[in-house]
Amino acid sequence: MGSSSSRLSNIPNGQELMQETGFSDAHLLRLYERFQFLDKDNKGHLRSEDFEAVRELSKNPIGDRIVEAFFLPGQETVDFPSFVRVLAHFRPKEKNRTREGAQQEPEPANSRNQKLKFAFRLYDRDRDGKISRVELLQVLREMLGMQVTEEQLQSIAERAIQEADLDKDDTISFDEFRKISFHADPHRNRTGEARACLLEGKQT
């Protein structure tokens, strides 16, 4: 456990990754260790089967989707930079950062937008930029399992789409998703700050 290969210099493009994602060198080392742990055959990249080593993930109803979200469309492997970039979306914000209103170039990896994009990917499996009714039903079925009847499922999905779908095209676009996730009421266009904090995992 923990052999001499754990050095920052051993991580390819370590410095650039740190810049891009904002992780400290200790964190990056830890992530690299975890990556190596999951990569049992030392291939240098992860396949979706490798994530099965994380036993707790099997308990998560949308565990498969989360794993899928690591993979870029069409790709079957995840290399270390991609692995880190995904996790960077949920890195805690530093306290002395400027307020969310100010736009920074480039957008930090753990901005609200990035988190939303990741969550959107969980729904939008075919990556066409819209959450269709079918996709929403699929997610609902996964989260609720066999505990609700088909009718209940349909009505829940129906309601969710009605609320979120502002342009009435029967799908939820990323914009609509953003509005309903962070805004209390999409019709009134208010920012629900407390709500946003909840979703980002901050204590309110």
Place this chain on the structure above:
Amino acid sequence: MDWFMSPADELLSKYLGLSINVWLTLVFGFLIVPAVLGVSFGIHKYYMRTLLCIFEWATLQMELKAKEKNHQLYRHYTSGIVSKMPDSTLRQEIQDLRRTADCLSLEPRFDLADVFFFCRKGLESILDDDVTKCFSAQELESWNLLTRSNLNFRYISLKLLALWVLGVVIRYCVLLPFRVTVAVTGIFLFIVLSTVVGFLPSTKLRRYLSDTVHLMGYRLCVRSLSGVITYHNRENKPKNDGICVANHTTPIDGIILANDRCYSLVGQLHGGLLGMIQRAMEKSSPHIWFERSEVKDRHLVAKRLRDHVADENKHSVLIFPEGTCVNNTSVMMFKKGSFEIGCTVYPAAIKYDSRFGDAFWNSSQSGLVGYLLRLMSSWAIVCSVWYLPPMNRKEGEDAVQFASRVKSAIAAQGGLVDLTWDAGLKRTKVNDAFKEEQQQLFSTILLSDHEDQNHSKHVEGGCPEGDKGN
């Protein structure tokens, strides 16, 4: 033949003879005889204290060097990588979300943002999960001069390097040979004496002798590992009428416990040296060894256990309900088989101090011989054993609940994390039942919210607008 031996040879053989003499005297005088008689010189206390001082100094050196370079010493933690809310539960979070949504819901409402909770938990798991952690060695706070537990190689100064080399020399050239000698002598003596005692007719004298022989054997084994064991709450020591259960970390757990009192062990009959030892043990004291074919037959196992427990003259049986080695930071699910017998259970908690040497056997990383070698070249094996008061199955409690209760008691005493995961996960995949549990929880929250709101709507005669807003 004399004139073939040159003066150098003569000198060599004289010194060799002398050093072997010295060696044997030391070994017998300090290790074997005291072990047989059960006395101790107390040298180990000073040894441990010295070692601890050295370790602290070593870690301090590394920290200083790291500070010079303006780096942080690499510590084993994952906090702060992904933003966590450790105390949030699904129910709490969903309710908070509903509250901030400020809407009038008459039907069960799914918030698209509900997925965030599972998403975060999933990422946290990918980063670091409780289960996988249990199957690899525990991570230390300070360095104990063993290469196997150090990740801060860049911060080792020359002084430290010299110290480490000295440590290696002492461990491999002084301690290891001593220990191997003691172990070999111990096993040999044990086999011989145990067989001899086996020839005596079954009387009280024989039982007394066999107990002595067994204790001697175990004591020698413990000395051969430089084991320092502290027993707490000795008044709760198991009696002959029940079974003793403990958490499992290493193959030597049995030896650690048996150092204090004789137990009957349960297990599969092996071949080779281990089998020889097992058969020798069987001759003088009743143990429960199974043939390979019998192991699968649960009823046979249960029956033999019951018969054994019923006989007052036989020692209590020692069982490790986890079924496999876990790394001593947590206790995993106890298998219910041993709790179904219906006798008194004497729990014991074993906690190893891994600063002096990690006793955990990661069977996927090294075989038994490699493991023993590693054990014998550590500084010492230090552990604490707590005997807990006996427990019985309560009215209306089934075996699984009883097992769980015992497990919690052991975890609480030993300062270990109490997990509900099955230790068999080391080699198998997770059951779908866990996922269903989460799904059920989510759907209950979703649907019951709707019922609550419907109810309050009827009561108040109107939609509760505003009082749920933030």
